[in-house]
Amino acid sequence: MSEKNFYLTTPIYYVNDIPHIGHAYTTIAADVMCRHMRMRGDNVFFLTGTDEHGQKIQQSAEAKGMTAQELADKTMLNFRNLWTVLGISNDDFIRTTEERHERVVQSMFQKLMDQGDIYKGSYEGWYCVPCETYVPESSMGENRTCPDCGRPLVQMQEESYFFRASKYADRLLAYYEANPQAILPRSRYNEIVSFLRSGVRDQSISRTTLKWGIPVPGDDKHVVYVWFDALINYATACGYLDDREKFAKFWPAVRHLVGKDIIRFHCVIWPIMLLALGLNPPVCVFAHGWWTVEGEKMSKSKGNVVDPFEMARVYGVDPFRYFLLREVPFGLDGDFSELAMVQRVNSDLANDLGNLLNRTLQMMGNYRDGKVPAPGAILPVDEEVLSLIDATLATVKEKLDVFSFDEALKSIWALLGRGNKYIDETMPWKLGREGNGERLDTVLSTLFAVLRAVTLLTAPFMPDAAKRMYVQLGFSGDPLDERFPSVALRNAPAGQMTQKGDVLFPRIDVDQWKKGREAKLSGKDGAQVPDAKIPSEHEDEISIDLFKSVELRVAEVIGVEEIPKAKKLYALYLDLGYEKRKIVSGIKEFFTPQDLIGKRIIVVANLKPATLCGVESRGMLLAAGPKDKSALGLLTVDESAPLGSRVS
Ligand code: MSP
Numbered sequence: 001m002s003e004k005n006f007y008l009t010t011p012i013y014y015v016n017d018i019p020h021i022g023h024a025y026t027t028i029a030a031d032v033m034c035r036h037m038r039m040r041g042d043n044v045f046f047l048t049g050t051d052e053h054g055q056k057i058q059q060s061a062e063a064k065g066m067t068a069q070e071l072a073d074k075t076m077l078n079f080r081n082l083w084t085v086l087g088i089s090n091d092d093f094i095r096t097t098e099e100r101h102e103r104v105v106q107s108m109f110q111k112l113m114d115q116g117d118i119y120k121g122s123y124e125g126w127y128c129v130p131c132e133t134y135v136p137e138s139s140m141g142e143n144r145t146c147p148d149c150g151r152p153l154v155q156m157q158e159e160s161y162f163f164r165a166s167k168y169a170d171r172l173l174a175y176y177e178a179n180p181q182a183i184l185p186r187s188r189y190n191e192i193v194s195f196l197r198s199g200v201r202d203q204s205i206s207r208t209t210l211k212w213g214i215p216v217p218g219d220d221k222h223v224v225y226v227w228f229d230a231l232i233n234y235a236t237a238c239g240y241l242d243d244r245e246k247f248a249k250f251w252p253a254v255r256h257l258v259g260k261d262i263i264r265f266h267c268v269i270w271p272i273m274l275l276a277l278g279l280n281p282p283v284c285v286f287a288h289g290w291w292t293v294e295g296e297k298m299s300k301s302k303g304n305v306v307d308p309f310e311m312a313r314v315y316g317v318d319p320f321r322y323f324l325l326r327e328v329p330f331g332l333d334g335d336f337s338e339l340a341m342v343q344r345v346n347s348d349l350a351n352d353l354g355n356l357l358n359r360t361l362q363m364m365g366n367y368r369d370g371k372v373p374a375p376g377a378i379l380p381v382d383e384e385v386l387s388l389i390d391a392t393l394a395t396v397k398e399k400l401d402v403f404s405f406d407e408a409l410k411s412i413w414a415l416l417g418r419g420n421k422y423i424d425e426t427m428p429w430k431l432g433r434e435g436n437g438e439r440l441d442t443v444l445s446t447l448f449a450v451l452r453a454v455t456l457l458t459a460p461f462m463p464d465a466a467k468r469m470y471v472q473l474g475f476s477g478d479p480l481d482e483r484f485p486s487v488a489l490r491n492a493p494a495g496q497m498t499q500k501g502d503v504l505f506p507r508i509d510v511d512q513w514k515k516g517r518e519a520k521l522s523g524k525d526g527a528q529v530p531d532a533k534i535p536s537e538h539e540d541e542i543s544i545d546l547f548k549s550v551e552l553r554v555a556e557v558i559g560v561e562e563i564p565k566a567k568k569l570y571a572l573y574l575d576l577g578y579e580k581r582k583i584v585s586g587i588k589e590f591f592t593p594q595d596l597i598g599k600r601i602i603v604v605a606n607l608k609p610a611t612l613c614g615v616e617s618r619g620m621l622l623a624a625g626p627k628d629k630s631a632l633g634l635l636t637v638d639e640s641a642p643l644g645s646r647v648s
Helices: 021-039 055-064 068-085 099-114 165-178 186-197 226-231 233-237 244-253 260-276 308-315 317-327 338-368 380-401 405-426 428-434 437-458 463-472 510-521 544-548
Strands: 005-014 043-051 092-095 118-128 154-163 219-224 254-259 284-288 291-293 334-336 552-562 570-575 580-585 600-604 610-612 615-617
Touching: 005 021, 005 244, 021 043, 021 068, 021 254, 021 284, 021 291, 021 308, 021 317, 021 380, 043 068, 043 233, 043 244, 055 068, 068 092, 068 308, 092 233, 099 118, 099 226, 099 233, 099 260, 154 219, 154 260, 165 186, 165 260, 186 260, 219 226, 226 233, 226 260, 244 254, 254 260, 260 284, 308 317, 308 338, 317 338, 317 405, 317 463, 334 338, 338 405, 338 428, 338 437, 338 463, 338 510, 380 405, 380 437, 405 428, 405 437, 428 437, 437 463, 580 615
Parallel strands: 005 043, 005 254, 043 092, 254 284, 291 334
Antiparallel strands: 118 154, 552 570, 552 600, 570 580, 610 615
8 A cells, every 4th residue: 555645734723712622623533533544554744733923812911911922822731731631642733933933924925925926005994803804894794793703893994915815716716626525515615616706805914003923024014914824834834944855745635624614714815825835725624513502602701611621521531532523523513512422421432332342351251261262154144244344444434534523433333233233143142051162252253353443443533442442352552553454354363362341431320410510500519510420439439530530641851940949849841752841849859950860750741730939830740758758759660661651
């Protein structure tokens, strides 16, 4: 198979907002897609990041008494941390305030100016400050309001640089007509094509009304308009200026995942910018729908913004990832309800998936001491199940090629359903009783093959649960490291030792869950939703899931700094493999910097950042010592534990 390249991006998120399920949705979808493509053997480059310039950020910062840069530095961590908690496997995280990006924006601006595609003019129009867009008269809401956010528009006039977008509209239309898969789903394609047919106007791409942006080259009075700046992030991170080889490799394979509200920027303005620069437009832009929450638009003023950190904490990362992609077809709008999530955890995860695993491993234990048997003769019913494995792999690939996550999951669940039915049909317990060993071997081996296939196919969606399933099936390593082209899914490895483990997805007691929720909504008892999946008899016991929500990782101490006036604290610079960060730790009286540098320690990587003696600390190290605090021992590991690896 020839190697393929696959480059996928999420939108870069505005840092004036805290992350909500909308942000989590796109990023999880992109993560699933990238993990799946890696398993198919593709070279994947997965990008996300933050959009840090523009009026909204400047205004938010002013309101908080901070500089825009301070606000961006602080709030972008909310996104970075969320991606760590949600297990996002991005290869790069771009911030538009980074120097590597500012250089690319200026260079592209200059190139377009030099070739006559940017000119200076004057712009007058109705402007929506929060959305940072001029709104044409024809699209205004009642009483001159913004059609997107409903807020009043203000009249603005300013000198502005314009991008000659009109010149390239026909070329873009021809590109789309020749490549209808370039915009998905089809309804969005139709929308964009008819928009292009109605004509595209030149775009105002600079502002004199604010300072917080990238200066226009040679004209400091202007900063580059935030959208012109933001879209370019996709090229910056792909190495447009700094790594031509990477750019040549991945740019022809670029795909953007976006929400439906920002498709004109991605399907009209951005491809036109690319055409003007002599670059190819994206292979595909996929626009997903929007979530409402229990039937209502999500908004801060309604107080119904769903916090992804909380969802992951209460329900677990994997169920949350699964639910978002299973519940609603990716291109359509959907409604988020926690009850629907609880029901899906119980029916799809605890019942369908958990049962097949438990029943199979239980029987493998009872009849074959946990060892996978070599199959005997294959009867038509076995063949039917085994062929469904291959067919399911083919369907999942086909569905994910067009971002149909729910359809891909449905086909995996059809295989699970077939597996559960196969148990009922073949009645292995009866075969065991009757001493029909050969037939029992075939049945157990077939069930094993189904479970392995399900594990591999669900691994991009639920990386952690899949890993636990894999271990129970007796494999070492991570299912995500398997490559579909080389795994013979139908063949169960005879002789492999399975090991039945903890319940994969504990059932949530719906009555208890409802009571907890009522208490939360009525504001009683500190308004905590009980962790529904952890009904515990003993207060001092915690479940494995609660333990797992603490992200312990291996880090190397690469630098130690004293903090002025702090007698007990050091600032430690840590290398986690996938990123470097700083933590503050009260260990100064026990160690010199030399004692610490080079040590591989264990840190809590998903701890909320805290500022100690004016230094921001992003995590905590683990250490132990006697109660009187007369000594301290650091928890360390040797080099067999790679940097960033999770402690479990
Ligand atoms: N910064 C721009 C994107 C620039 S890309 C070059 C931006 N940022 S955003 O933070 O406001 O929105 C990011 C994404 O979140 C958008 O794709 C948007 O569609 C998505 N969502 C915002 N609310 C949403 C829901 N309620 N549901 C689903 N997605 C939603 O726009």
